[in-house]
Amino acid sequence: MTALLLAALLWPLCVALYVVRQMFRPPEARRFFSLGWLSAAWPALLLAFIGEGAWEWQAWLLGGQWALDTLARAWLGFTALLWSLAALHARGYFKREAARARLGDDGESGKLLRFTLFWPLTFLGNAFLILSRDVASFYLGFALMTFAAYALVLHEQSGAAKRGAHAYIVLAVIGEALILGGLLWAAGSGEMTTLEGVREAIAAAPQGVWMALLLWLGFGVKAGVIGLHVWLPLAHPVAPAPASAVLSGAMIKAGLLGWLALLPLGVEGLAPAFSTLGEVMLVAGFAAAFGAAFYGVGQRHPKAVLAYSSISQMGMMTALVAVGLLDATLWPALLPGIALFAGHHALAKGALFLGTSVSEHMPRLPTALLWIVLALPALSLTGAFGAGVISKYSVKHVLEEGAHHHIVLLLTWAAVGTTALVSVCLWRQWQDRDTGDSDAWQLAGWALAILAALTVPWWLPLPQESVHVPALKSLKSLVWPLPAGVALVVIGVVLARALSAPTLPAGDLWWPYQKGAGWLVALCKGVAQRSKRVKRSSVARALVLERRAMARLNQALEGERWLRRHGSGLMMALAVVLALLLIWEGSQ
Amino acid sequence: MNMAWLPLAALSVSLFAAIAIFSLPETARPARTVINLAAAACKVALVVLMVWRVSQGFEDTFSFQIIGGIDFVLRADALGVMFAGLSSILWLCTTVYAIGYLEGAANRKRFFGFFSLCVTSTLGIALAGNLFTFLIFYEMLTLSTYPLVAHAGTPKALAAGRVYLRYTLSAGVVLLLGVVLLYSLTGDQSFASEQGLDRYLSDHRGLLTFIFALLVGGLAVKAAIVPLHGWLPRAMVAPAPVSALLHAVAVVKAGAFGILRIIYDLYGIELSVELGVTTWLAAMAAFTILYGSLRAMAQAELKPRLAFSTISQVSYIVLGACVVGPFGTIGALAHLLHQGLMKVTLFFCAGSYAEELGIHRIDEMNGAGRRMPLTSIAFTLSALGMVGLPPTAGFITKWYLGIGAIEARMLWVVAVLVLSSVLNALYFLPIIYRLWFCQGPAHGVGEWPSEQRLGRFETHGWLLWPAVFTTTVGLLAGLLAGLPFSPLDWATRVAVGEYLP
Structure with missing residues (x-):
């Protein structure tokens, strides 16, 4: 089964080489988005569901180790699926550009070549870091993903795209530096190169909390920790929809995975300083969850609204991770819930981002039906429908058992913010809607993403005990944020119209x-x-x-x-x- | 069994090449090319043999007495062979590159003759078994590089050569003074003296520190440690292969290598720490790293930016040597090789851009990736290596230096390393952005400063393949760092020898 693990990592590289070969063909003969290109993430997807395997290679960097443990399996499952569906969508999304390129538009052809080249490379980085068990490989995967994604963000090369990509790369370099500092410090004090070893070193070292802080902030750049989140609302609106989907769905989850892999979560007997860090993380998490909601509803661009929604959702996940530092005994029960929460958010947010391009090229379907389908992932994200109910309940249930009622309450209130954000997003999409020129691939990728998002708990290879189905009486607390959020938005819109309030610039602190x-x-x-x-x-x-x-x-x-x-x-x-x-x- | 002929043969191959080249007429181009390449290949083979001998535990030594008490010694030990390996491989690459680069230029006889002499002296420095031999080759290096720096013969080149000589010759005097003082103190000038200098510690503490300062101060000029770096950016007027060799192996590395010899073999790590000199040297190296990066950022031309980058990167080696502990040593030694591979590639690429497209300034590089893809890939990978991103070789050294610093409880060194990574990213990423993401003459926007179609490929094959080769080696040195005989493995071998006698 090791063969499948190797295939999952080598196949994206082969796809990239295939794209390189296209460069040497005349522009008319170049084939973009072929079946081979679409399949970049398929071996990894297969690996997540049926594969087993671990592999070691001493000659690799500082000694390479790769394995598929339960958490990696869940992560790889939703990541590879989202990448596959976004690739399907991309084939339709770039239909016009590909046609122009085939007619000999040199500039368009070059841009598409670059996009199709960096797409499998970014995925390779993403899958590589999920499967890595040693620090150097993890860092390699993270860096490859981060820097290759720059090309995806920059794709349009408009002024706004350049600014978004600039913000992205500046923050990325800062993040890489913080991660490098934290990793060197932790690995040096423990003389370990495995992720597990570094984690133990952080837990044991006298200055462990500072290492943890560096790593929290370093990975926090990806995961949109408040203060370091500024690239998200600048980069997402300018990236093509499939790139935004994987950026917000899969790649920012890599930051979360970095926390889960390296922070000493759920370790008993930590130094008291770690609790302080946990409290800081908790506060930062909820500050992001609420602050992004307040700022995001004032955005003009639907994808900017979704970017703020991602910041808000990642804020909630930051708070959940903080619980791992504050309450070690609860962590084993909470971790599977976080995996489900992350997987659900990845696919729902992916579907929402893909939906922004669908609403710009609406197919010939009854309007009501189309907009109901567009709203489905949004509903699920609020926690009032489909898999969202289960994913929200699964973490809340554990927190209730651990008597963290205030966190549960805050999460519920944050859901009001989520509802407000997705309602604004749909409203903005409605304003920008356009019909015609839809494409079957584009719709297929989007529809499958919605289907996958709504059914996450039933197919994702999750760790044991991650799914808790709510009883009927607890449904009320999950559902009430929906009407509350919608009502708030309606009031807000009316008020803003009355006061003729301006929209807020994306990128706030940038x-x-x-x-x-x-x-x-x-x-x-x-x-x-x-x-x-x-x-x-x-x-x-x-x-x-x-x-x-x-x-x-x-x-x-x-x-x-x-x-x-x-x-x-x-x-x-x-x-x-x-x-x-x-x-x-x-x-x- | 002592194969005394081996170090001597490795040294004399390029010396004979130099003599042969000087005796040939200027027009005998094919013969000169054959001699150059044959000598370079022969030297690589001899050095490979030496590597194998050292790995088998032999230490081949050649020595004869010049006058009473002063010996000429060539010794193939692990550290020396490491530097010899780097210089012989990069000499081969640079010779190939230089043949392509100087196609049709004047004074090629002089150039290749001194080029061979320069490599002879580098190898002599690598294999020198005592301070006296080291000093001879060190001065010979100074003199044999002057004609290369001033090769173009323009007023600017001559001025640069004059500055170079002023710096290096006065440094040579300082170094000589240090050597003489040490000799008068101990009556012995071998590196690996069994007794060591420890026994003079109690009586001559101040003198030992002073001698250390003289020796390292003399070497620091070639190693371009701030504030003794002024000659290096000026020497950029030299032809690209010379700059490549100067920055990757010959002059700058000779200084750094000398400092390694002083710390590891002459004084020994314990004595250096006891004297407290390593802290000062580490602080100077750290300052150089940051200062070099900051100055590099302000340069608008490609070669000066690379020159300041060298100033910054070579100090990693010195910093690693001052970080006490096996990991710091491994980092320093591995960086000696890694930086050589990466920097030589960068200069090859800069030279190719200048020859093929006439590019000298960074803002002329827009879209060059499309016109010269392989060269630009080589440049990109090496630049990322300078930043220290995995899987390049630069990451490996940065990792070991960082781990070593933590072990030696020098947390500030990690901060310097991280800051330096950020600064390197700040001045290399814009170049990469211009190469690949900006619209330029290759996209029909504007024109190259002076485009030539030098060869069948994107440029002359002799200019292209050395860069591709060194990039590949540099990438593999990082990617497969755990393989036996990789730079990291060899550095570990040397470090283990230093720490576990």
Whole structure:
């Protein structure tokens, strides 16, 4: 079965090579989105469902280890499925561009080649990090995914796309740096290179909490921790819909997986500082959950609204992860719930992002039916319908058992925010709707994603005991946020119309950050200018000194030359003086 | 069994090549090419043999007495063979590249003659068995590189050569002073003195520190440690293969290698720590790393940016040597090789861009990835290696340096490494962005500064394949770092020898 594991990792690479071969063909003969390209994630999907296997290779980097444990299986399951469905969708999404490219549009052809090349590479990184059991491979997968996804975000190359990609890469570099710092520190203090070993080292080290903080923030860039989340609302609206879907569905979950793999969650007897970190994470998580909801409802672009929804949802997951630091005994029961929560969010959010392109090219279906289907993943995400009910309940149930009532309450309130966000998103989609030019592949990818999202608990290879079906009486607490959120949005829209409030710019904190960075750069430039001036003047002064010293030396040499020239005369004079002295002495 | 001829043969191959090239007329191009390549290949073979001998536990030594008490010693030990291996492989690549680069240029006889002499001296530095031999080859390196730096003969090149000589010759005097002082103290100038310098510690503590400062200060000029780095960016006027060799193996590395010899073999790690000199040196190296990166960011031209990047990267080696512990040593030694492979590639690529498209400035590089894909892939991978991203070789060294710093309880070193990664990303990622994501002349926007179609491929094959080869080796050195005889494996072997005698 190791063969399947290898195939899952090597096949995306083969697909990428296939795309490279396309580059050497004339533009008319290039084939984009062929069956081979669509299949990039299929071996990984197969692996998640039927595969087994672990593999070690000492020669690889610092010693490579890959394995498929229960958590990795669930993660790989939803990740590979989402990538596969988004690829199907992409085939339809880029139909017009591909047609133009085939007619010989060189620019379009180049852009598509780049997209199709970096797509399997990004997936490779994503799958690689899920399967890795050693730090170097994990970091490699994470870096490959992060940097390859840059090309997906930049695809359109418009001004907005460049800005979004810029924000993405700046934050990504900061994140990579934080992760590198945390990993070096933890691996160095424990002398371990496996993920498990590093986790234990963090738990045992005296300064473990600082390592954990670095890793939390480093992976938090991907997972949209508040303050580091600014790339999401800038990058998502500009990326093509399938890229947004995998970015928000699969890739930000890689940040969450990083936390689960490396933070000492559910470890008994941790230093008290870890509880403080847990509290900070809890606060940051709920701040993101509510703050993103408040800011997101004021967005104009439906995908920006969805990006804020992702920040909000990841905030909830941050809070759940924080419980692992605060209440170690509860963690084994909570972890499977988080896996389900993440899987459900991945597919529902993926379906919503794919839906934004469907509403721009609506097929010839009854309008009501189409919009009901478009709303299905949104309903599920609020926790009032389909798999959403179960995924919300599965974590709440465990938290109730652990007597964390305030967290449950906050999660329920956050669901109001989720409802508000997805309602605004659907409303904005309605405003931007357009008919015609729909494509079967595009619809198929989207519809299958919805189907998968609504039925997550029944097919995802989850760890044991992750699914808890709610009793009828607890349904009420799960469902009430839906009407509440919708009502809030309606009131808000009416109010905003009345007050003619402006929409908020996407990217909130990015703009002050940019200003701050600008000041910092200006400051550095000023310092550099000044030190340059100081250096130049000191060099000038040193040269003057040197010249003066050389002049003195030359003078001395002149003196020597004079001595040499008049040597014989001087000698004579000396001899005369000596003779006179002798005579004088003799006469004494 | 001592195969004394082996180090001598490895050294004299390129010396004879130099003599043969000087005795041939300028027009004898085919003969010169054959001699160059045959000598380079021969040298690689000899060095491979040496590597095998060292791995079998032999230490081939060649020595003869010059005058009483002063010996000329060539010794093939693990550390020396490591540097010799790097220089011989990169010499082969650079020779191939230089033949392509100087196609049709003037003064090729002079160039290749001094080029061979330069490599002879590098190998001599690698195999030098005592300070005296080291000093001879070190000075010979200075003199044999001057004609290469000033090769173009333009006023700018001559000025750069003059600055180079001023820096390196005065450094040589300082180094000589240190060697003489040490000799007057101990009466012995071998690296691996069994007694060590420990016995002078109690009486001559101040003098030992002073000698260390003189020796390392003399070497630091070639290793381009701030503030003694001024010659390096100016020497950028040299032809691309010279810059490649200067930055990857010959001059800069010779300085770094000398510092490694001083710390590991002459003083020994324990004594260096006892004297407290490693902390100072580490601080200087850290400052150099950050300063070099900051200055690199401000450069608008490609080669000067790479030059400041070298200043920054070579100090990793010095920093690793100052981080006490096996991991820091492994990181330092592995970086000696890894940085060589990556930097030589970057300079090959910069030279190819300049020759094929006339690109010198970074803002002229838009869309060059489409016009010269293989060169640009090589450049991209090496630049990512400089940033320290896996799976490149740069990641491996950064990892070991970081782990070593944690073990030595020098947390600030990790901060420097991470900060340096960010700075490297800041000045390399924009270049990569321009190469691949910007619209340029290859997309019909604007024109290349001066385009030539040098060969059947994207450029002359002799310019392309060395870069492809060094990139591949650099990538494999990271990807399969765990294989026997990989740079990491060899560095581990040397480090184990240092720490577990």
